Amino acid sequence: MRRVLNFVLILMVLAIQPACTQPVKNQKISTMDTVKKENNPAYSHTDTTAVNLSDEQWKKILPKDVYDIARQKGTERPFTSPLETSKEIGTYYCAVCGNPLFRSDTKFESGCGWPSFYEPISKTSVIYLVDKSYGMTRTEVECGRCKSHLGHVFQDGPPPTGLRYCINGVVLDFEKAQDAQKKYDAEHKDSSK
Numbered sequence: 001m002r003r004v005l006n007f008v009l010i011l012m013v014l015a016i017q018p019a020c021t022q023p024v025k026n027q028k029i030s031t032m033d034t035v036k037k038e039n040n041p042a043y044s045h046t047d048t049t050a051v052n053l054s055d056e057q058w059k060k061i062l063p064k065d066v067y068d069i070a071r072q073k074g075t076e077r078p079f080t081s082p083l084e085t086s087k088e089i090g091t092y093y094c095a096v097c098g099n100p101l102f103r104s105d106t107k108f109e110s111g112c113g114w115p116s117f118y119e120p121i122s123k124t125s126v127i128y129l130v131d132k133s134y135g136m137t138r139t140e141v142e143c144g145r146c147k148s149h150l151g152h153v154f155q156d157g158p159p160p161t162g163l164r165y166c167i168n169g170v171v172l173d174f175e176k177a178q179d180a181q182k183k184y185d186a187e188h189k190d191s192s193k
């Protein structure tokens with residue numbers, strides 16, 4: 001019986017392992033970005049119209065790790081996102097719809113294991129919901145455009161807001177400021193022709 005139990009345990013570990021070790025967004029964020037934009041008709045850094053796709057549609061469009069967190073309210077393992085310790089200057093967008101969410105100058109090291117910010121880009125960047133799961137009362141943060149689950153906000157952040165937006169790195173797309181500048185320059189050149 002013990003042997004059978006051990007076998008079952010090993011099977012369970014094997015089954016869980018790939019999900020846990022699945023690489024979270026790597027450095028090639030811009031490449032993934034392009035792929036996502038091609039497959040994802042809702043993705044835009046400028047369109048502010050609300051996105052209302054069905055769960056089935058999202059499941060087809062989104063990479064599994066993004067879908068699990070954004071649409072199934074999952075949580076990535078702490079200290080797994082390369083964005084958690086990133087100090088690069090730029091903008092963080094919703095990985096589901098491209099909505100601009102946070103600026104790097106509002107990011108701080110909270111030590112909680114997830115990318116943390118003290119303020120969203122605008123009042124409409126995110127929406128708030130009461131989350132009573134796991135026997136706690138927390139404030140859930142969702143994307144203001146596509147209503148994807150991003151993380152939670154806590155009242156133990158630094159000044160000036162005193163807030164800590166604890167956000168899953170998997171649902172964030174980061175674009176370096178200089179890349180955005182280059183893109184702007186390229187577009188500007190095109191329009192002046």
Ligand SMILES: [Zn+2]
Pocket residue numbers: 094095096097098099143144145146147148
């Ligand atoms: Zn979104």
